[in-house]
Each structure stands twice: as structure tokens, then as C-alpha cells.
Amino acid sequence: IKMDDLKYIARRRNLVQELAEKGIIAEKVLQAIGKVPRHRFFDKTLIDFAYEDKAFPIGSDQTISQPYTVAYQSELLDVKEGEKVLEIGTGSGYQSAVLEELGANVYSIERQEALFHRTFSRLPEIGYHIAQFLGDGYKGLPNYAPFDKIIVTASADIMPQALREQLAIGGILVIPISTTMYKITRLDNDTYKEEKVNSCAFVPMIHGTN
Numbered sequence: 001i002k003m004d005d006l007k008y009i010a011r012r013r014n015l016v017q018e019l020a021e022k023g024i025i026a027e028k029v030l031q032a033i034g035k036v037p038r039h040r041f042f043d044k045t046l047i048d049f050a051y052e053d054k055a056f057p058i059g060s061d062q063t064i065s066q067p068y069t070v071a072y073q074s075e076l077l078d079v080k081e082g083e084k085v086l087e088i089g090t091g092s093g094y095q096s097a098v099l100e101e102l103g104a105n106v107y108s109i110e111r112q113e114a115l116f117h118r119t120f121s122r123l124p125e126i127g128y129h130i131a132q133f134l135g136d137g138y139k140g141l142p143n144y145a146p147f148d149k150i151i152v153t154a155s156a157d158i159m160p161q162a163l164r165e166q167l168a169i170g171g172i173l174v175i176p177i178s179t180t181m182y183k184i185t186r187l188d189n190d191t192y193k194e195e196k197v198n199s200c201a202f203v204p205m206i207h208g209t210n
């Protein structure tokens with residue numbers, strides 16, 4: 001281990017402690033956050049802030065989500081080893097990495113080409129192997145459905161019907177709509193349980209690609 005990494009390991013441990021104090025209780029989520037080198041998802045100029053519990057710019061007008069939000073959504077998703085998980089909004093790839101540490105088989109969609117390409121090469125360099133797609137997350141990935149879990153990391157203006165339909169029976173969708181976080185559970189073919197949970201701040205989910 002390089003000296004450099006030791007510095008970040010200590011900071012990461014403090015971040016995990018901070019998230020526990022803020023109310024994250026799922027031990028496996030805290031452990032996953034404790035493993036992902038968040039500094040490697042940052043541009044060099046911001047690297048010193050990598051273990052602050054804040055969102056930061058990642059280019060293309062987007063942000064890497066706040067660690068608390070990543071932990072909170074991951075906790076709601078309740079990922080189990082080997083589950084197939086779809087993420088909307090790859091962004092920096094940090095949330096994808098946390099999901100992989102939780103044992104998920106991760107599929108992720110990003111609509112912005114520049115971000116998609118950067119993260120496409122970055123994730124394998126760091127050691128994560130996610131199936132990445134350039135496309136419109138409102139449509140999901142019908143060819144790969146059903147998914148055990150779906151997580152949306154940008155705030156949607158409407159409930160995307162396609163995503164509900166791509167859930168497996170018993171599957172969970174965690175999605176912010178405007179400023180409200182929803183946890184949707186598919187009980188059977190046409191019954192869904194809808195729960196409103198805590199609210200969070202997100203960048204908007206935009207229709208189409210660019």
C-alpha cells in the first residue's frame with residue numbers, strides 16, 4: 001500500500017463513522033462504503049474533498065452524489081449477493097462501485113456521452129466491472145429485464161412506467177420524484193406497494209440522450 005492510500009483509508013474510516021452517526025444502520029452498506037476508494041472517482045483538483053459527506057462536480061453539469069444519499073438509497077434497496085441491479089445515472093460510477101461491493105451484478109445507464117465514456121474506462125481501471133450503457137434511463141433496459149432492484153440517482157419528473165415493469169416480482173425500485181424519495185415494491189404482476197420515504201436533493205433526470 002502506498003503512503004498516499006493510507007491517508008485516504010483513514011479519511012474513509014471517518015466517513016463511515018459519520019454516516020453511522022447520521023443514521024445509516026445497514027452494516028453491509030457501511031462496509032461497502034468503507035471499501036470503495038471515492039477519491040479515485042474525483043478530478044485531481046477536488047481530490048482532497050473526496051471523503052467529505054457532500055456532492056461534488058464531475059463535469060457535464062453533474063455531481064457525484066453525497067455519500068449519505070448513496071448509503072441511504074443503498075440501504076433502501078437492500079441488495080443481496082448475486083442480485084441483478086439496474087442503476088439509472090452512472091455519472092462518476094461511484095454508486096455502481098458501492099453496489100458491486102454489495103455483491104450485485106450491476107447494469108447502469110448514463111445519458112451523457114462524455115460522462116459515459118469517461119466512466120466506461122475509469123471503472124475497470126479502479127477494479128469494478130459494471131455493464132454500462134449509453135441511453136435514456138426513463139426507458140430502462142427491456143432486453144435485460146427483469147431486475148431484482150432498480151435505483152435511480154437523478155430526480156425524475158414522472159414515475160417511469162418502463163422501470164416499474166422491468167422489476168422482478170418481489171423487486172424494489174428506489175427513485176426520487178421531484179424532491180420525494182419513493183420505495184416501490186412489486187408484490188405481484190400488477191400490484192405495487194408504494195412508500196414515500198425521506199426526501200433528498202438530486203440533479204434532474206432528463207429525457208433522451210445528448
Ligand code: SAH
Nearest residue numbers: 064089091092094095111137153154205206
Ligand atoms: N450515480 C451517480 C450520480 C450522478 S448524478 C454517481 O454516483 O456519481 C445523476 C446522473 O444521472 C448524471 O450523470 C446525469 O447525466 C444522469 N442522468 C440524468 N438523466 C438521465 C437519464 N434519463 N438516463 C440516464 N442517465 C441520466
